[in-house]
Amino acid sequence: MNIFAIMKRELKAYFYSPIAYVVFALFLLLAGYFFSMILLLSKEASMRAAMYNFVITLLFFAPLITMRLFAEERKTGTLEVLMTRPVRDIEVVLGKFFAALSLYALMLASTLVYVGVLVKYGNPDMGPIWSGYLGLFLLGACFIALGIFASTLTESQIIAAVVGFAFMLLFWVIGWLSGTLGFSTESIFTYISLSSHFDDFVRGIIDFRAVIYYLSFVVFFLFVTVKSIEVRKWK
Amino acid sequence: MIHVKNLCKKYSSFEALKDISFDVEKGEVVGFLGPNGAGKTTTMRILTGYLPMTSGKVEIDGLDVYEESLKVRSKIGYLPETTPLYMDMTVKEYVSYIAELKKISKEERKEQVKKAMNDCGVGHIKDKLIKTLSKGFKQRVGIAQALVGNPEVLILDEPTIGLDPNQIVEIRNLIKDLGKEKTVILSTHILQEVSATCNKVIIISEGKIVAIDSPENLTSRLSGGMRVDITVKGPESEIRTCLEGLDAIKEVKEAGQEGGIATLRVFAKEGQDPREVIASAVVRNGWGLKEMRREAVNLEEIFMKLTKDDKKS
Numbered sequence: 144m145n146i147f148a149i150m151k152r153e154l155k156a157y158f159y160s161p162i163a164y165v166v167f168a169l170f171l172l173l174a175g176y177f178f179s180m181i182l183l184l185s186k187e188a189s190m191r192a193a194m195y196n197f198v199i200t201l202l203f204f205a206p207l208i209t210m211r212l213f214a215e216e217r218k219t220g221t222l223e224v225l226m227t228r229p230v231r232d233i234e235v236v237l238g239k240f241f242a243a244l245s246l247y248a249l250m251l252a253s254t255l256v257y258v259g260v261l262v263k264y265g266n267p268d269m270g271p272i273w274s275g276y277l278g279l280f281l282l283g284a285c286f287i288a289l290g291i292f293a294s295t296l297t298e299s300q301i302i303a304a305v306v307g308f309a310f311m312l313l314f315w316v317i318g319w320l321s322g323t324l325g326f327s328t329e330s331i332f333t334y335i336s337l338s339s340h341f342d343d344f345v346r347g348i349i350d351f352r353a354v355i356y357y358l359s360f361v362v363f364f365l366f367v368t369v370k371s372i373e374v375r376k377w378k
Numbered sequence: 379m380i381h382v383k384n385l386c387k388k389y390s391s392f393e394a395l396k397d398i399s400f401d402v403e404k405g406e407v408v409g410f411l412g413p414n415g416a417g418k419t420t421t422m423r424i425l426t427g428y429l430p431m432t433s434g435k436v437e438i439d440g441l442d443v444y445e446e447s448l449k450v451r452s453k454i455g456y457l458p459e460t461t462p463l464y465m466d467m468t469v470k471e472y473v474s475y476i477a478e479l480k481k482i483s484k485e486e487r488k489e490q491v492k493k494a495m496n497d498c499g500v501g502h503i504k505d506k507l508i509k510t511l512s513k514g515f516k517q518r519v520g521i522a523q524a525l526v527g528n529p530e531v532l533i534l535d536e537p538t539i540g541l542d543p544n545q546i547v548e549i550r551n552l553i554k555d556l557g558k559e560k561t562v563i564l565s566t567h568i569l570q571e572v573s574a575t576c577n578k579v580i581i582i583s584e585g586k587i588v589a590i591d592s593p594e595n596l597t598s599r600l601s602g603g604m605r606v607d608i609t610v611k612g613p614e615s616e617i618r619t620c621l622e623g624l625d626a627i628k629e630v631k632e633a634g635q636e637g638g639i640a641t642l643r644v645f646a647k648e649g650q651d652p653r654e655v656i657a658s659a660v661v662r663n664g665w666g667l668k669e670m671r672r673e674a675v676n677l678e679e680i681f682m683k684l685t686k687d688d689k690k691s
């Protein structure tokens with residue numbers, strides 16, 4: 144299975160380079176800091192505020208996970224080896240996507256330690272915590288899809304990271320436009336914003352439409368990514 | 379095996395390939411020869427499905443490279459020009475990864491990977507990280523990667539660039555061996571490389587094919603007879619007159635004289651080897667033969683000649 148082979152290599156590649164360790168460690172450190180500060184200040188057995196802070200941290204760290212996926216291979220020329228093997232473009236994209244997603248899932252899973260702390264010393268409502276984690280996972284998948292797309296646009300990992308970050312931020316804050324521009328809350332900007340769908344998850348509501356929205360967002364940007372690699376051929 | 383017809387490639391407005399057609403039979407080793415920017419890499423990228431053509435048709439084993447790209451790609455082993463490798467992998471990991479992408483079944487993979495590594499002489503360093511290897515060994519890993527899985531067609535873009543003379547000889551021998559079972563296309567700037575490994579040469583210049591022939595034919599056709607440089611101790615004009623009187627010799631040009639030692643360039647008649655008669659003539663006259671060297675025809679001259687011929691016709 145090509146997707147699996149590519150995913151396996153990409154996942155290993157994360158750990159060949161120091162970047163995975165750095166991202167991993169710093170993410171955990173920051174998440175831990177937010178978690179404990181919020182816990183100390185609010186004295187509430189809930190992850191709600193911490194989860195919003197995870198998102199902000201993720202905004203900065205997701206581009207670091209995705210930046211190398213295509214940019215690096217384009218720079219070193221290994222993309223030419225990869226794309227001339229009997230592998231479909233979509234398989235390459237999916238392999239890389241799932242590798243980044245697995246790394247992210249691993250990062251997210253390690254923050255469950257903090258949930259453990261809550262369970263041990265308090266009595267948290269687990270519903271919103273699990274739905275919140277589902278939301279974080281789906282949101283991360285969207286960020287990664289955006290980041291992979293950004294990585295196909297350039298040979299420079301730095302540019303890929305900056306562009307990826309800009310996309311992620313844009314889709315996170317775009318809903319705020321409706322307020323500023325005086326649209327109703329049901330405006331198109333609210334709908335396409337990643338943040339407006341996130342609130343329900345943190346409140347403990349799994350809205351089927353929000354799940355579908357996130358999944359379609361991922362599929363759409365992976366599709367755009369495939370097209371973006373194809374465009375390279377026509378230049 | 380490989381059938382290229384009226385192939386054109388434009389990069390935006392720049393025409394890199396202008397109506398190229400050629401055929402390669404099964405089991406041939408074909409050398410793609412041309413100066414920088416001739417279009418060798420472009421042609422190879424189209425053959426391997428990395429770039430689409432602007433117009434024309436390319437078939438490999440009866441399959442259209444554009445329409446049936448996946449099938450075609452599984453028949454080809456390709457070494458791109460810059461030998462791109464995943465530096466953080468070990469030799470074995472890398473070759474196995476490529477084997478996996480070539481869809482070689484798990485049972486066969488181990489054996490195939492081992493064979494490819496041994497054939498390319500990297501079996502003993504299989505657990506080293508690629509980034510720690512010397513340029514020559516990286517090049518071999520690149521070839522091993524192209525070779526793994528026994529593809530019917532090998533496309534190698536400048537396989538010997540950057541290697542030391544010993545390694546060049548080894549790689550050439552390897553390619554010659556491979557050519558016994560496979561169809562091989564390689565590109566190069568070096569004429570000797572083609573004569574050493576190929577049984578067919580395609581010379582390309584500025585996106586056009588200027589000659590297709592066997593290396594022997596090409597060399598003799600284009601050099602127009604052998605050239606020999608000699609250094610002789612003796613009176614320059616006498617030596618010249620004497621040599622010009624010989625049967626096998628067409629022309630003698632003076633190249634310099636210093637302290638009673640003359641340097642001359644001798645042009646033989648087509649198909650003649652004048653070296654023995656020169657030597658005996660010089661000795662007979664009691665002159666001292668200091669040096670005699672056969673001048674190789676170089677690529678530049680062939681190109682000048684070919685492009686001149688091209689413009690005339």
Ligand SMILES: Nc1ncnc2c1ncn2[C@@H]1O[C@H](COP(=O)(O)OP(=O)(O)OP(=O)(O)O)[C@@H](O)[C@H]1O
Pocket residue numbers: 378389392394412413414415416417418419420421459
């Ligand atoms: N991606 C590209 N965009 C625009 N022009 C290109 C591109 N790739 C190659 N060219 C141009 O096409 C021509 C042929 O290039 P190609 O790389 O095929 O030459 P080559 O024969 O492989 O040369 P070399 O011996 O230097 O490797 C060159 O003039 C080159 O500048």
Ligand SMILES: [Mg+2]
Pocket residue numbers: 418419420459535
């Ligand atoms: Mg080239």
